[in-house]
Amino acid sequence: MTTVIQNVAVPTLAYTGDILIANGRFAAFGQHLNGDTIIDGTGLTALPGFVDVHVHFREPGFTAKETIATGAAAAAHGGYTTVVAMPNVNPVPDNVADFVDITKRNAAVPIHVKQWAAITKGRTSTQSVDMAALKAAGAFGFSNDGNGVQDAATMAAAMTAAQHLNLPIAAHIEDEGLMQHGVVNAGKLAKKLNLPGIPNVAESAQLARDLELAAATNVHYHACHISTKESVALIRAAKAAGVHVTAEVTPHHLLLDETDIHADDPAFKMNPPLRSRADHLALIEGLADGTLDMIATDHAPHTAADKTGSMATAAFGIVGLETAFSLLYTQFVTTKMFTLAQLVNWLSSAPATAFGLPAGKLIVGAPADVTLVDLNRQGTIDDHTWLSKGHNSPFIGRPYTGAVVKTIASGQVAWTE
Template identity: 45%
Template sequence: MILFKNVKLFDGHSLIGERDVLIKNNKIQLIQNDIDEQSIPMDILHELKIINGNGKLLAPGFIDVHVHLREPGFEYKETIETGSLAAAKGGFTTICCMPNTNPVIDSIETVQSIKAKAAINNGVSVNCIAAITVSERGEDLTDFVALREAGIIALSDDGRGVQDAKVMQDAFMQAAELKIPVIIHAEDEPLAKGGHMHAGEKAEELGIKGIPSTSESVMVARDILLAEAANAHVHFAHLSAKESVRWIEHAKKMGINVTCEVTPQHLVMNDQDILEDHGNFKVNPPIRAREDQNQLISAFQSGIIDIIATDHAPHSEEEKSRGIKGSPFGMVGLETAFAVLYSKLVLQHKVSLERLLQAMTSRPAEIFGFKNGIIEPNGEANLVLVDLDKRKLVDANNFASKGKNSPFIGWELQGWPIMTIVSGEIIHEDKEV
């Protein structure tokens, strides 16, 4: 049993002020203005852990639908275990792993293997996203029915865009019948070919071939039309371009079943923040221009962009030491996501705290059918306690993730998760508190 006293409560929808919250038998038992521990029966009082929140924020555990755990095949970058530890440290209680592993998550056996390994971890819920096409080659569709029965929550060829429109059309049609969301990595490969960062002034300054925004936006437009024709649910991963936002806004006004996500790095950075030729700044889609960043922030606050997803993509330090041209795409983000967004958006009055929290809890739960995401009596006790006043420097040496490839290293941030709870059990606690 855990009794939180004097916490600033966000219930998944809104901030509702200071409350006491009692957790018993893995569930939320009571939410009241004042819960007197003396009212708890003596025979179970000895089991009670009292945590005085002193105004700290208690919210549903964060949900991240876009994480690369690298296992199987790339365990030197990350494992299910280390990725789950990083998630817990960042306040995430539910994560979804992308399929570009080796072997690719395109079979029942691989899904079952990942779920079995996740079951013996720290309690963070690890959900599988399976490939749209076999081995993510963009040719033959995977067995959607079998994968759905194995427990996947969505389909994606993340890391690659499905280039063949006929293959994508067939995928949308099958997914619509099974009511499976399709997550799109929107990238036209011929347009993006050979690029390493956004095609803009900074790329020219560094002498690095750029990736144009059209490589994303043309695929967003194509897949909106294909999804509309199939009456499918299309979800666009890691939006980066202002033109993509325009298409999403139009599609939503037309009543098309489209949702989308944005990463912390695309909201708080633009290409002028790339101060050196270092692999930690290389991500796909790339960090784009200031006007793209501003449009993403506006669309996020208004709800055109639905949710936050980190696209947590760990690599080895050796791989990321080869400069922007020679390094693989990807940044880690699970452990810094909330602090980055709170510091750079909420505290700078660009985004409201409620909107940020909705995008990390109830909204992803609603889109992908998770039962958690809100705090209510008899609900599952998956929670995060955040100290909105806590300040510290981002130090990769303290990451739980194997990946140290963060562009935020050295940033001083405010607002850090200090306790993560899954099914009423504390799975992470900041010992500095």
């Protein structure tokens, strides 16, 4: 069975024409190609399927918030063909049996869902997992996301073990003692709303520790959801010194800062919090100059009940898979701040390259993961169209230009409008 996408713009190859897919892989790029199934790409643009190394699908244990099926559907709706799920579920995938159970569930959806295993037992302890066994079971790498690893010796041992296995450590960077139960950025906003604040140093102090440990162990250290100017500076210096560090930034930290919060609104509660304008601009600069390698959504769905009331008590997190491309394209590409090629790199090629994934390229022989977008489509963010169970987002009602219209993973349509 073959499929041809006809008359589609392919900016990464600088031509408009046809794409032939056979046996789940790209077979040819050219003109007047023939296939068993025809997809009309007139007026559309073909991009490498998006890759997100940081999502929360909540299954098992929290399926009222999301399931692997609904999360994968949301990802496909947003143009993502490969995602990597975090391990803050119940039971935690800190052993082979529970890890294999999750990977079987991940395999049942129409996109590629990889899985992080926990760094420590229960994700918050200091007891090491059997990393070698989890690698043999298919672990993408190790993370305690949702909590920072508080004990330096625990992190050092984990980095040493992961490096020996040639697998990455992904860090939720947060010193809980310095966080002091904060819920918004420390400073004027916290005082205005009379809410406890999270200082920048809660992130940067632990990041500084981790970068020193990464230098000592030579592990691939991945810094999750960077939010402060101090963190950007630390990562820039570490890269210059040869530390094997990659870093991600979220769409919401690129699109918003604390000045966008005008009331005690749980839709804006996320961890790390929206920071100052200076932090926000440092993130954009860090992405532009390569200090920050990629954009990852940190898609964090919650029930409506989880996100009601005050930011003091509501859950941290927002959804992002279904809105990321449209919002980022509108904010950065239509304004000519960045090019489409840059955005595609951060959403697809860069994460694939950083983690050695067979994704992010439209070339013959590669897996046929492709996202078709209408760059002229205009609308407003409408959560009634979402496939995620989570509707927790401050972007609902925001206008956009550019939309995903079809997502193909391994040659099969994973979502179409």
